[in-house]
């Protein structure tokens with residue numbers, strides 16, 4: 001039996017997925033120049049495939065690919081408050097990382113949808129399921145299959161859930177009548193660019209990842225010194241250019257129960273995160289979209305957030321970290337944070353480390369925090 005677009009959408013609804021689109025598998029030729037320009041202008045991130053032709057050709061991933069089914073899975077639920085016995089400063093976690101990892105949810109839904117399609121056509125189908133770590137340009141495929149428009153903030157904006165959707169694709173080797181592409185533009189109001197704390201949205205549709213807090217909060221290693229203040233209290237990801245968008249103001253919350261349990265509070269206490277054991281991390285945060293980066297990068301961001309808090313009560317905790325933490329990366333950022341908070345106790349802690357810290361990079365940061373040249 002053949003299958004049509006309508007039957008696929010109805011199967012999606014049975015799985016609680018109401019945003020399913022169908023696109024043809026023609027190469028995304030119009031994106032080639034955009035991808036090549038990104039390479040020329042050094043805007044590639046390590047999170048993506050480098051070869052532009054692989055990024056636009058579905059046939060490279062599934063030989064004989066004729067159809068692409070796209071899913072937009074809404075993840076945003078009204079945030080629960082931080083739950084902890086701790087007190088003090090709180091951080092900020094991006095909406096896509098507060099609950100179960102969306103990669104897993106998208107993948108599970110896609111597997112179930114393929115099963116339903118196979119039941120309908122009564123045979124098993126050659127297929128490939130991809131989400132995020134896909135070489136293909138997922139936003140363009142979602143736009144092509146009518147799931148939303150592309151905003152000047154680069155995001156795919158769905159009419160029902162706004163841009164708070166994760167995307168997934170299923171490549172199939174059977175032909176299905178495609179949806180019409182979404183050819184609309186956003187309001188072009190510039191609100192996203194104004195809201196960006198670092199000017200990373202350098203022009204409509206163009207992000208400089210080296211300034212983007214979403215990228216930098218996920219990248220491991222030393223956080224660029226000139227952007228640490230702009231990070232504010234963000235621990236993972238950044239939603240500022242989405243939260244400012246008028247098209248995101250009256251959007252529906254995710255109906256999916258998969259996202260109803262909070263694993264990483266919207267505004268978690270920084271000290272709770274900093275004291276977290278590996279076991280505690282593995283049973284909660286590891287299961288969210290923020291988990292893949294591991295504890296150290298999130299703790300580095302928490303240390304920067306303490307430095308940005310203007311809360312001198314945090315000095316004793318930062319001093320303890322600078323003296324005792326075994327990880328030079330964390331001590332380095334603690335030195336910076338103490339320099340930001342300032343005061344006599346911060347200077348004392350820094351002075352002690354300037355002589356004792358075994359790592360040169362840390363000692364250098366300590367001297368910078370003390371305002372001394374090395």
Ligand code: B12
Pocket residue numbers: 034035038045047048094095096131132133134135136137138139140143150153154155156157162163164165166167168204205206207209212214215236237238239241
């Ligand atoms: C690398 C990457 C990033 C990088 C770079 C993002 C970027 N804008 O290029 C960083 C780390 C910064 C990032 C951040 C985020 N990401 Co990201 N990211 C990706 C990844 C892996 C590749 C993106 C990519 O290829 N970018 C290159 C450009 C060319 O592609 P694009 O952004 O898709 O381009 C679209 C438009 O921007 C536009 N466009 C681009 N350039 C130009 C130029 C001109 C002149 C014009 C007219 C149009 C135009 O055309 C494209 C679609 O038609 C995708 C997954 C995937 N495989 O696609 C996820 C993905 C795009 N990210 C996603 C998410 C959720 C996020 C964050 C919201 C996470 C967060 N809360 O911090 C932020 C949003 C930041 C933002 N405003 O874009 C979702 C998208 C959700 C959505 N509704 O759009 C994806 C699809 C992952 C998924 N499977 O759900 N991300």
Ligand code: SF4
Pocket residue numbers: 195196197198199200201207211212213214215238239240241242
């Ligand atoms: S995610 Fe944040 S830093 Fe990146 S472009 Fe959007 S507002 Fe700017």
Ligand code: SF4
Pocket residue numbers: 151152153154186187188189190191192193244245246247
């Ligand atoms: S804030 Fe304005 S310019 Fe930016 S994506 Fe939304 S509608 Fe477009």
